Amino acid sequence: MLFKMENVNLIYDIDKEVPTYALKNINLSLDGRNFIGIMGPSGSGKSSLLYALAGFKIPTSGKVYYNDLDYSKVSPSENENIRRREFGFIFQRHFFN
Structure with a gap:
């Protein structure tokens, strides 16, 4: 399973x-x-769902998995590395200065 909630x-x-x-x-x-x-x-909740699937938002309760990896068990830096390697995003609101 690629993603699981x-x-x-x-x-x-x-x-x-x-x-x-x-x-x-x-x-x-x-x-x-x-x-x-x-x-x-x-x-x-569309964006919130996608943010939770990618590990950008940590759920208040429950579990989110990516490739059998439980997001709650990885460090923030490991989570960031996964996103950099595995995900592509086009945000609906961007915050570039």
Whole structure:
């Protein structure tokens, strides 16, 4: 399995009275042999899902795996090296100065 998510929750504003769930109880397996389209309205969690799959965002709870590697068990520098070698991104918002 190329990507796997197990009971992933990604919560923004967790310290507020009403937290905002970007991802709620996501279970997903992707084998990497197909093209996948992710569609939904603005604010539905598409970018948060991709950021979690690539290790940019650490889930509030649950597990994310890439090639059987549990992101929660790798150091930030190892995670960065994986992204540099394995991923390509075109961000919807860029922050170049």
